Amino acid sequence: DGGITQSPKYLFRKEGQNVTLSCEQNLNHDAMYWYRQDPGQGLRLIYYSQIVNDFQKGDIAEGYSVSREKKESFPLTVTSAQKNPTAFYLCASIGTSLGEQYFGPGTRLTVT
Amino acid sequence: GQNIDQPTEMTATEGAIVQINCTYQTSGFNGLFWYQQHAGEAPTFLSYNVLDGLEEKGRFSSFLSRSKGYSYLLLKELQMKDSASYLCAVRDRGSTLGRLYFGRGTQLTVWP
Numbered sequence: 001d002g003g004i005t006q007s008p009k010y011l012f013r014k015e016g017q018n019v020t021l022s023c024e025q026n027l028n029h030d031a032m033y034w035y036r037q038d039p040g041q042g043l044r045l046i047y048y049s050q051i052v053n054d055f056q057k058g059d060i061a062e063g064y065s066v067s068r069e070k071k072e073s074f075p076l077t078v079t080s081a082q083k084n085p086t087a088f089y090l091c092a093s094i095g096t097s098l099g100e101q102y103f104g105p106g107t108r109l110t111v112t
Numbered sequence: 113g114q115n116i117d118q119p120t121e122m123t124a125t126e127g128a129i130v131q132i133n134c135t136y137q138t139s140g141f142n143g144l145f146w147y148q149q150h151a152g153e154a155p156t157f158l159s160y161n162v163l164d165g166l167e168e169k170g171r172f173s174s175f176l177s178r179s180k181g182y183s184y185l186l187l188k189e190l191q192m193k194d195s196a197s198y199l200c201a202v203r204d205r206g207s208t209l210g211r212l213y214f215g216r217g218t219q220l221t222v223w224p
Contacts, residue, residue, distance in 0.1 A: 033211070040120075042199060042214040043155070058211070090154055099203060100145055101212060103154035 003027065004104035006091050011109045013085075021076045021107045023091035031094040032074040033101065036060060036087045043090065049074055078109065085111045114138045116215035118200050123221045124190055132185045132218045134200035142210060146174050146185045147199040149217065155199055159185065187220075195222045 004025045013019045023032065031050045035043040045058030049068040063082025068074050078085045088108050092101040115137040124130040136144070143162040147155035161167055161176035161183060173186040187194055197217040203210050 035214075040216070042116075042216040043201075044214075045211060048211055088152075098160045099143065099210065100157045100160060102157070106154050108152075 004091060004093055004102055006089075006104035006107050009105065009107060011107055013109070013111050015111055016080045017111075018077055018079050019085075019109065019111075021078065021089055021091075021109070023074045023076065023104055024072055025074075025093045025102075025104075026072060027093060027095060027102065028071070029093035029095050029102075030071070032068070033092040033094075034058075034064075034066065034074070034076045035090045035092065037090060037106075038087050046076065078111075085109060114202070114204060114213040116200055116202055116213055118198075118215040118218045120216070121219045121221070123223060125223050126190055126192060128190050129186065129188050130190060130220065132187070132198050132200075132220065134183045134185070134215060136181050136183070136200070136202045136213075136215075138181075138202050138204040138213065140205035141178060141202065142205050143203040144174075144176055144183050145201040145203070145212060146172075146183075147201065149197045149199060151196075158198075190222050192222050192224065195220060 007022045033048040034046040044060050046064050047066040049055035065077045090106045091104040118134045146158040148158050149155040159174035166175045171188045176183045197219050199217045200215040201212040
């Protein structure tokens, strides 16, 4: 089945540690996105990539890093510089029809 | 900047009709999307409008007025499973790979 996978679903880390969230898609989509969602909030864009080996900062990129070495993969690293990393992280990709975004199931990160 | 507003919460009873409004102010416009998000899950795509008028898809319809910067999502014959957050998102310009700007979401509760 085609889709977007994110792993793990729940992740726990100690403060001061870097952590990498996985996002893989087999939809052959060009563009991929990382969002953060906090309780009662909308989606805030962290980073996005429209082609391999290229990516742009979103609205809240500080404390995060990404890579796009393969079309299928867009991992997000939450660094120790991110002040409030506990959140629900969503990865999405866009096909070429309407441009609607397809979302992965999300990773809930808790940092204590 | 981009500004997208929608009510925080709405309630309705099973079998009723509810209209969720969204107003936007963006530097450009290249499509408006509605997503449904159940608690703890990823958003799923509901509808897309790029021209003025009504788009109908089963029990859900979405309306757009570009001159007024206004859209609504109409849900008919409400069911308990429609209890969710509904997100309005605008693509401001560019190709279909362009980024989306999301509102904070409207939490709809459907009562029996």
